[in-house]
Amino acid sequence: LSAWLLIPSLFFLLISMSLGAGIGWTFYPPLSSYMFSNSNGVDYLMFSLHLAGLSSIFSSINFICTLYTVFMTNIFSRTSIILWSYLFTSILLIVTLPVLAAAITMLLFDRNFSSAFFDPLGGGDPVLFQHMFWFFGHPEVYVLILPGFGIISHICLNISMNCDSFGFYGLLFAMFSIVCLGSSVWGHHMFTVGLDVKTAVFFSSVTMIIGVPTGIKVFTWLYMLLNSRVNKSDPILWWIVSFIVLFTFGGVTGIVLSACVLDNVLHDTWFVVAH
Known part of the structure; x- marks a missing residue:
């Protein structure tokens, strides 16, 4: 069902492109309100x-039910880090997507039924939409990268010659920490909209703390690579190293921001684009 729902979703997207939307990829009000975008x-x-979004929720429920069944019936599957990464990804989607759906629904009501959720003239607040959008928008970044974490961790665990504290449980709990912290830092996308000082400091601090589990993962990967007997000319080694280098650049620029x-x-500079 989740796959079939993507077909009408693509159909509506093509109609939108043919009619023209012109509201950017974040569709912030008031630009996306009927007054400024009546298409x-x-x-x-x-x-x-x-x-x-409905498709993603259905597929996430499918993943969670399937993984629960696998973990209950096959004890060895619990030691697969890539399966845990899919589980964390699915949980993130189920938690955050309904908030985005609510924001879009409220915006549709503002446009078509004269409500004022995001219209200051009716007592609404455009910044509320930004909070709801980024509560989904930032965890979505982790939805994209967590399976990548799982793949890299799975490869490193397999080519590593040791099983100690720098291993499965360190990677698993680091991933769990990233999921928890990543759901509470959405405000760092909104520093320029007029957040009060205490709120800005909170979001800054929690965003920096994400660097701790992320650093644990990176150093664990490097430790495993150094203790592996993989051939220096093996493409998989350089693929992992390239991923770590690119990810480190993205992480360091993120800590700066x-x-x-x-x-x-x-x-609004190239530094943000590079991040």
Whole structure:
């Protein structure tokens, strides 16, 4: 069902592209309100996102049920880090997607039924939409990278010659920490909208703390590579090293941007694009 839902989602997306939306990929109000974007393409784009989100929720439920069954029936499967990464990814999607769906629904009501969830003239708040959007938008980044973490960790565990504290449980709990912390740092995308000082400091601090489990993962991967007997000319070694180098660049630039003062200075620059 989750796969079939993507077909009407793509159909609505194509209609939206043909009619024209022009609201950017974040579709912030008031730009996405009816006053400034009265094209029906915007509504079709939101229908498309609704169906795609529903598809992701169904597939996540499928993954969780399947993995639960596998973990209960096959004890050896519990030692597969890549299966745990899929489980964490599915949990993140189920937690965050309903919030995005609610935001899109409220925006549709604002556009078509004269409500004022995000309209200041009616007592609404456009920043509320940004909070709801980024509560989904930031964990979505981890949804994309967690399976990659699982693949890299799985390969490193298999080519490593040792099984000690720098191993399965360290990687597993680091991944769990990233999932928990990653769901509470969405505000670092909103430093320029006028957050009060205490809120900005909170989001800055928690964002920096994510560097701890992330660092644990990177150093564990490097430790495993150094203790493996893999051939230096083996493509898999250089594939992992390339991933670690690129991921480290992204992580270091992210730590720089987590400081709210620097984020305001670097806003709308190539530094953010590079991150």
